[in-house]
Amino acid sequence: MIIESISGNIHDLPGEDLEDVHVESVVLPLADLTKRIQRVRSDHGTELGIRLAPGAPDLREGDILLRNERGIVVVRLEPTDVLVIAPATVREMGVVAHNLGNRHLPAQFFGPAEPFPGLEGHDGVMVIQYDHTAEHYLEHLGVRHARMERSMPVPFRHAEHTH
Numbered sequence: 001m002i003i004e005s006i007s008g009n010i011h012d013l014p015g016e017d018l019e020d021v022h023v024e025s026v027v028l029p030l031a032d033l034t035k036r037i038q039r040v041r042s043d044h045g046t047e048l049g050i051r052l053a054p055g056a057p058d059l060r061e062g063d064i065l066l067r068n069e070r071g072i073v074v075v076r077l078e079p080t081d082v083l084v085i086a087p088a089t090v091r092e093m094g095v096v097a098h099n100l101g102n103r104h105l106p107a108q109f110f111g112p113a114e115p116f117p118g119l120e121g122h123d124g125v126m127v128i129q130y131d132h133t134a135e136h137y138l139e140h141l142g143v144r145h146a147r148m149e150r151s152m153p154v155p156f157r158h159a160e161h162t163h
Contacts, residue, residue, distance in 0.1 A: 002049045005056070007064040010074045022071030029078045033059040033155045040065075042073050058155060079149035081130040086122035086144045096143055097126060100134060106156040118146045129156055 024042035032038060036052045048065055059075050066073040087093035100107065108127045116125055128134060130147060138145045
């Protein structure tokens with residue numbers, strides 16, 4: 001079966017809509033959320049082709065790929081190996097962001113309300129995909145950080161730029 005559009009998101013459905021519904025999952029790595037055309041297999045063996053229109057939003061955790069009388073098939077995210085950086089000062093944040101930005105490492109930012117085990121009490125964090133040279137750099141500077149597996153809300157993307 002070819003899927004050309006998303007049928008909503010499981011997180012937007014009321015709990016009673018999911019009672020007695022057979023739910024299958026397609027587990028995708030973060031990078032595959034941006035792919036418009038791909039073949040996937042659910043944890044129950046259902047094979048699907050995905051062919052989303054150009055300009056369609058990226059896939060997200062919980063997106064419903066298929067909904068029929070047998071149940072639903074939803075997107076689940078494979079955890080990503082990341083470095084979570086929790087600078088202690090604005091100066092430390094500026095130095096780290098500047099240097100990692102010069103390496104064109106895409107980053108995501110989260111505020112103090114977002115929990116990150118081992119980095120409790122942070123004022124905000126910068127998250128990048130794991131990179132051993134970035135980890136060495138952070139250790140050299142003495143910047144508080146942690147390596148962890150985490151399901152990220154959106155894919156890491158490089159911004160277009162010129163020099």
